[in-house]
Amino acid sequence: MKTIVKKIDKNQIDDEVIREAGDVLKRGGLVAFPTETVYGLGADALKEEAAKKTYEAKGRPSDNPLIVHISDYEDLKKIAVNIPPETDALAAHFWPGPLTMIFEKSEAVPYGTTGGLDTVAVRMPSDPVAAALIRAAGGFVSAPSANTSGRPSPTTAEHVLEDLDGKIDMVIDGGSVDIGLESTILDMTVDPPMILRPGAITADMFEEVIGPVSVDETILGSESKKAPKAPGMKYRHYAPKAKLIIVEGDLREEILAIRQLAYAAHRDGKDVGIIATGETIPFYKYGIVKNIGTRENERSIARNLYSVLREFDEEDVDTIYSESFAMQGIGKAIMNRLEKAAGHMRIPAAAITKRQKYRRVIFVSSADSVRGPMAAELLRNQELEQEYVIDSMGMVVLFPEPANQKAEAIMKSAQMTLEGHVSRQFDGEGLQDDTLILTVDGNQKEKILAEYDNLKNVYTLNEFVGDDTEIPDPYGKPLTAYGECYEVLARLVGQLAARLNLLAEGEE
Ligand code: TXA
Ligand code: MG
Numbered sequence: 199m200k201t202i203v204k205k206i207d208k209n210q211i212d213d214e215v216i217r218e219a220g221d222v223l224k225r226g227g228l229v230a231f232p233t234e235t236v237y238g239l240g241a242d243a244l245k246e247e248a249a250k251k252t253y254e255a256k257g258r259p260s261d262n263p264l265i266v267h268i269s270d271y272e273d274l275k276k277i278a279v280n281i282p283p284e285t286d287a288l289a290a291h292f293w294p295g296p297l298t299m300i301f302e303k304s305e306a307v308p309y310g311t312t313g314g315l316d317t318v319a320v321r322m323p324s325d326p327v328a329a330a331l332i333r334a335a336g337g338f339v340s341a342p343s344a345n346t347s348g349r350p351s352p353t354t355a356e357h358v359l360e361d362l363d364g365k366i367d368m369v370i371d372g373g374s375v376d377i378g379l380e381s382t383i384l385d386m387t388v389d390p391p392m393i394l395r396p397g398a399i400t401a402d403m404f405e406e407v408i409g410p411v412s413v414d415e416t417i418l419g420s421e422s423k424k425a426p427k428a429p430g431m432k433y434r435h436y437a438p439k440a441k442l443i444i445v446e447g448d449l450r451e452e453i454l455a456i457r458q459l460a461y462a463a464h465r466d467g468k469d470v471g472i473i474a475t476g477e478t479i480p481f482y483k484y485g486i487v488k489n490i491g492t493r494e495n496e497r498s499i500a501r502n503l504y505s506v507l508r509e510f511d512e513e514d515v516d517t518i519y520s521e522s523f524a525m526q527g528i529g530k531a532i533m534n535r536l537e538k539a540a541g542h543m544r545i546p547a548a549a550i551t552k553r554q555k556y557r558r559v560i561f562v563s564s565a566d567s568v569r570g571p572m573a574a575e576l577l578r579n580q581e582l583e584q585e586y587v588i589d590s591m592g593m594v595v596l597f598p599e600p601a602n603q604k605a606e607a608i609m610k611s612a613q614m615t616l617e618g619h620v621s622r623q624f625d626g627e628g629l630q631d632d633t634l635i636l637t638v639d640g641n642q643k644e645k646i647l648a649e650y651d652n653l654k655n656v657y658t659l660n661e662f663v664g665d666d667t668e669i670p671d672p673y674g675k676p677l678t679a680y681g682e683c684y685e686v687l688a689r690l691v692g693q694l695a696a697r698l699n700l701l702a703e704g705e706e
Contacts, residue, residue, distance in 0.1 A: 202368045203355065208232075211330055215370065220334025222367045223248075228255055230344040230358045231331050232372035233323040235296045235381050235397070236351040236504070237358050238267065238341030239366065240331065243277075249310035249340060255365040258347040262430045263313030264340040265298050265381075266320050269332040277318055277338060279304050282386050284408040291407050294324035296381040296398045299391075311340050313429060321381055327372045342430075343380060344369075350436045350504035350539065353378050357508060378501035379531050383428055384411065393417070394428040396531040398500070417534055436539040438507040440471060442518045444540050447547030449521070453481045454557070455550035456519045460485035461585035463517070471510045471518035475499070478521060483585070486513050493523070500528050507539055555701050556655070557632040558587040562642045566592025566621035568605045568673060568680070569638040573659065573687050575614050580695035583702040591624035593642050598622065604672070604680045612684070626650040636662055636694070638669050663693035 204215045219229045226248050229240045239256065241248035243266040253260045266277055271289055274281065278301035285299065303318035312318050323329065332339045343351035346361040355371035362369075382397030384404065392412045393401060404411045416426040426432050445452045445459075456472055463470045464484040472485045476492040488506045491498030510518055520536060523529050537544070559577060563570035570590030577588050601616035609616050626649070629635070635656045637643040643658050660666050669686050672679035 199364055199367065201359070201363050201366055203359070203371055204368065205371045206327055208326055208372055211327060213330075216327075216330045216334045219331055219368055219370055220336075223331075223335035223339060226251070227367040228252060228365075229331070230352075230355070230362065230366060230369040231328055231341070232325055232355075232370065232375055233267075233328045233341070234325045234376045235323070235379060236353055236375055236377075237344040237355065238323075238328070238339075239344035239358075239362070240267070240335070240339045240341045242335065243267075243311050243338040243340035244306055244308065244336075246308040246310040249308065252340065252342065255362055256342060256345070256347045258342065260310075261313045262342075262347075263315055263317075263319060264311050264342050266307065266311065266318055267328065267332050267339045267341050268320060268322050268337060269294075269329045270337065271322065273337050274301075274320060277304050277307050278302060278320060280387075282389075282391075284391070285386060287407050288384070288404070289322070292399055292403075293322040294329065295322070296324075296377055297321065298381045298383045298395075300383065300385045300387055300394070302387060315429075317385075317387055319383065325372070325375075327370060331370065348435060348437055350438065350507040351380060353501070353504050357505070360508070374501075376501070377497070378503060378505075379528070379535060382531070385427060388412075392427065394426065395431060396534050398497075398528050398531065400527055400530065418530070418537065431538075434538065434541045436504065436507065436535050437541065438510045438518060438539065440510055440513075440515050440518050442507075442520060442536075442540040442543065444520050444522050444536060444544045445547050445550070446522045446544055447551075449478070451547040451551055452521050453478055454554075455545075455547035456521065457482060457484070457585060458550055458554055459519055462583070465581075465583065469515060471513060471515040473506060473518060473520035475521065485519075486510075486515055496523065496526075496528050496532065499523060500532055503532060503535060553702070553704065554584050555632065556586065556634040556698065557584075558589070558630075559634045559636065559698075560624075560629075561588075561590040561659070562593060562624050562635060562637045562646065563590065564593050564642065565599075565673075566590050566595050566623075567599060567602045569669060569671065569683060569687065571601045571616050571619045571621075572605055572609060572684060573636070573638065573691055575609060575616060575619075576688055576691040577694060579614055580691065581699075582695060583699045586698070589622075590619075591622045593624055593645055595621045595623040602673070604677050607677065608680045608684045612688075626653060629653060631655070634662075639671075659690050659694065663690055663697055665690060665693055 298321040344358045352358045382399040383395040385392045470485045472487040561570040561573040574590040598620045601619040606616045636659045672683045
């Protein structure tokens, strides 16, 4: 089958396109169309065979019922019975919009559409293209998300074509959707009504209108053994091809954990994917990092979630790590979809970060122009199992200066460089428990301990690696003295790297 693609402008709807699409639906065909939540795969909701086609195109299990979309509130009465009185208030507040309500179905709705259930899910979308199409199709359009079953829901027409090109009659391309996550599902057949799927309309928003609602306990977390009440929620869903793992903890810890995982993978020659936010992106150095939106505006995260998951399918990654997001407002829906996409795979950030004792190494010498910078550069050139921020500082730095020229000459002859080094005064600021301070001789260590009584992890380099070869100070001596200093430092730093790598494997 050739899938026809028609572009449409939401602000200036081409009636001709809508009429053509409406005719396809009336004849029992399939048309994908934009809604404010995600793209839907439309069919005539009152035709048994149309539902069958929908399941086939999506590869969806036929016990998973479809949502019937309407464009006129009066039409609800034609497909639902025993409509509870709160419905009017809910519809007045949230329809048209990203809310689906479940009612007892009327005889008009075939069991094909409801997956064999006696209830029917109904939504009145606010997207003007969707509303026009529903009207043109006769008023009742069943529409699951227009993706292959199990894949992330489509938020653009391109996503629809990735999954369904050649399998459906037509796609109406109305650009990117607004919300990006599927509608909130509220079951009106129980008292109080129950949220079966979280979305942009939250429990708090319902409560302001009709008082307390309940929430299906299976929505978040893998602990529950019960089956979710919305049949579709039991499947692994929204899933990218790579394994997705959610890292949980406070944000600082999540970043540190993901950095560690990304560094380890990079060392093994395999980059991981990282789902980060505008605020956290600068912290990642390794891995394929994608910006999902800004934490300041959670709606931006909702809008980008599925497209980011799809984008990772184009990348050569086996594993994707995601930061987690606050559970307020639409955050609950974001975490619900992310957990489903991850098949509930989560790791506590602390379990990863506690494996790394030191994250920063500072070499301290007197003027920070010879031994300190040389040691730092030597360590940067070691094979390290974990990632460290490596610096050097001096105890008497009167003003910032480049590295000593003889030191640079020696480093150059060993294919390294101190170019760009600028000496810095040690001031004890910004140091944390994961900072390792290594002095080139005992004087600096004593001075630091005397001046800063809160610092942990201050050692001479010799002491830390258990080798008491003194590090000679070549300052003011001929080049050969710098060479001798280099030899000693190279050996000690080699031992240091080995020691750090042992710590990385959990040995003290
Ligand atoms: O935002 C949306 O709701 C999108 C757009 C296209 O409107 N549609 C959508 O449909 O997400 P779908 O088929 O991907 O998800 C429908 C969900 C499934 O989890 C299904 O099991 C549940 O609604 N559902 C449908 N009818 C139900 C019923 N009678 N009882 C319980 N759950 C029902
Ligand atoms: Mg879906």
